Amino acid sequence: MALRVDYIAKETANNLVRNPSLTIATVLTVAVSLALLGAALVIQRGVDGLNTRFKDDVEFIVWLSPEATEEQRQSVDGALADSPQVRDHRFVNTEETYAEFEEFWKDSPEVLEAVSPEQLPTSYRVVPEIPDLAVVQSLGQEFEGLPGVRNVDYAGEYIKRLNDFTRVASNIMLGAALASAAASALLMYNSIRTALFARRREIEVMRLVGATNTFIRVPFMLEGMVQGVVGAAISTLAVFGLNRVIRNLLDQTSFRLFDSFALDSAQLFPVAMTLLGAGAIIGFVGSGIAVTRYLDA
Amino acid sequence: MIKLENVTKEYPGSTVALRDASADIDKGEFVFLVGPSGSGKSTFLRLLNKQEDPDEGRIFVAGKDIGQLSSWKVPMLRRNIGCVFQDFKLLPNRTVSENVSFALEVIGRPRHVIKNQVPAICDLVGLGDKVDKYPEQLSGGEQQRVSIARAFVNRPLILLADEPTGNLDPQTAIGIMRLLDRINKTGTTVVMATHDRGIVDTMRRRVIELSEANIVRDQARGVYE
Ligand SMILES: Nc1ncnc2c1ncn2[C@@H]1O[C@H](COP(=O)(O)OP(=O)(O)O)[C@@H](O)[C@H]1O
Ligand SMILES: [Mg+2]
Numbered sequence: 001m002a003l004r005v006d007y008i009a010k011e012t013a014n015n016l017v018r019n020p021s022l023t024i025a026t027v028l029t030v031a032v033s034l035a036l037l038g039a040a041l042v043i044q045r046g047v048d049g050l051n052t053r054f055k056d057d058v059e060f061i062v063w064l065s066p067e068a069t070e071e072q073r074q075s076v077d078g079a080l081a082d083s084p085q086v087r088d089h090r091f092v093n094t095e096e097t098y099a100e101f102e103e104f105w106k107d108s109p110e111v112l113e114a115v116s117p118e119q120l121p122t123s124y125r126v127v128p129e130i131p132d133l134a135v136v137q138s139l140g141q142e143f144e145g146l147p148g149v150r151n152v153d154y155a156g157e158y159i160k161r162l163n164d165f166t167r168v169a170s171n172i173m174l175g176a177a178l179a180s181a182a183a184s185a186l187l188m189y190n191s192i193r194t195a196l197f198a199r200r201r202e203i204e205v206m207r208l209v210g211a212t213n214t215f216i217r218v219p220f221m222l223e224g225m226v227q228g229v230v231g232a233a234i235s236t237l238a239v240f241g242l243n244r245v246i247r248n249l250l251d252q253t254s255f256r257l258f259d260s261f262a263l264d265s266a267q268l269f270p271v272a273m274t275l276l277g278a279g280a281i282i283g284f285v286g287s288g289i290a291v292t293r294y295l296d297a
Numbered sequence: 298m299i300k301l302e303n304v305t306k307e308y309p310g311s312t313v314a315l316r317d318a319s320a321d322i323d324k325g326e327f328v329f330l331v332g333p334s335g336s337g338k339s340t341f342l343r344l345l346n347k348q349e350d351p352d353e354g355r356i357f358v359a360g361k362d363i364g365q366l367s368s369w370k371v372p373m374l375r376r377n378i379g380c381v382f383q384d385f386k387l388l389p390n391r392t393v394s395e396n397v398s399f400a401l402e403v404i405g406r407p408r409h410v411i412k413n414q415v416p417a418i419c420d421l422v423g424l425g426d427k428v429d430k431y432p433e434q435l436s437g438g439e440q441q442r443v444s445i446a447r448a449f450v451n452r453p454l455i456l457l458a459d460e461p462t463g464n465l466d467p468q469t470a471i472g473i474m475r476l477l478d479r480i481n482k483t484g485t486t487v488v489m490a491t492h493d494r495g496i497v498d499t500m501r502r503r504v505i506e507l508s509e510a511n512i513v514r515d516q517a518r519g520v521y522e
Contacts (some may be wrong), residue, residue, distance in 0.1 A: 210375035211403035
């Protein structure tokens, strides 16, 4: 049987404008819950990016003081070589340090101008046997006290803390997003139930003259899905906006560590698709349950 | 065309609305279903287009046992059965012609068919000059004509009318009966529930009388009592 497209389009449009306040409330609820979901996804992708960048970075850095003598340097080298807990260590001279420094501050020529290679300290990059933060810390402390050592940095520590924090934050957001997605499906259910009730006369006549259940159902399901997808589109715009803000902040600070949190369009595309899909599903499920319960009653 | 075999219908709360009812109605017949309020007339009609299902017995429409009909085929059954009600069931936000078109639109009839059929049927029921009016701008008799047009526009085999003159004054009711008679003369089987003694006695058609859920009389060319 031909489902008359013009009829369905007209009915769906009529349903949407029949109760504008409820339609808007439903769309906004979907938008807010999916914006939360989108933010959680962006953060998770950022964390993933951070982890790929620093996956191998369980090393710690033993900085030598600029006044350290060659003798002191050799004894530190020996201590590192002798330690059974150290897998590998590598001396980084001033030129190499300056090259890293240059790379890190490449956007801030004024910093670079103020520093010359000789002013930078030399260091040992140390890869421990056991890449565990607690082990690395106690190991690092052994070297902290050696003469000629200025201090020990645990690169992994900051990453791990940040990692833990963002994981927790994004899981909380994901939980909140799921809860509010459920809430918006419920509101969707009520919105469609209200539409069904407003159209109960039409529906009664449709059933009496022999309209199929599909025919009766489709405009209401479409109404739900339009509300879901429009809400999802709004949330997608919000996520794109958030991403733009993050990028601007990162550009201003010229602090490269968090670069992975500003997604490029290839990374944003699947996020947008996920949100639009989730919006359509919320609309489909909410309206589907409402229509099925109404028509089977 | 319509056959009931020992049909019993009981509503929840053990109200028996129809008990062991049997009847055989031929194609083209005009049948009055009479009896006081609550005697089971509306239930009888609702069983015929599967708005209700019997608890016992079998019902045949156009030779088919409608108890065996799968639920997705029920709409096809209903396309062959027009319905008219005491309260018209018109859609207030649609004009006369929109109300009639609605019945064709929602069963997926193509636009050119609707364009042809709707004005023709509006003429037939005598509302050719009122197609753009809304139900509230019409008298009760005119509203009932719209609902008959809607029930008949798809040329059903059967027309069920549940007290179609119940809300109308006697003069208007006569006009409606003339219209139903004309529709019957086109070969459509008409089953009409009523407790309008005057109409039944004037028309002298087959009468099936219900009393407390039982068929107590089935008489050709009958009167109300
Ligand atoms: N949906 C229903 N639920 C429960 N009882 C009903 C329902 N419809 C009708 N009845 C009962 O069934 C009996 C017959 O009702 P009905 O068929 O409407 O009679 P009539 O049309 O002759 O007035 C009445 O006692 C009525 O109260
Ligand atoms: Mg009744």
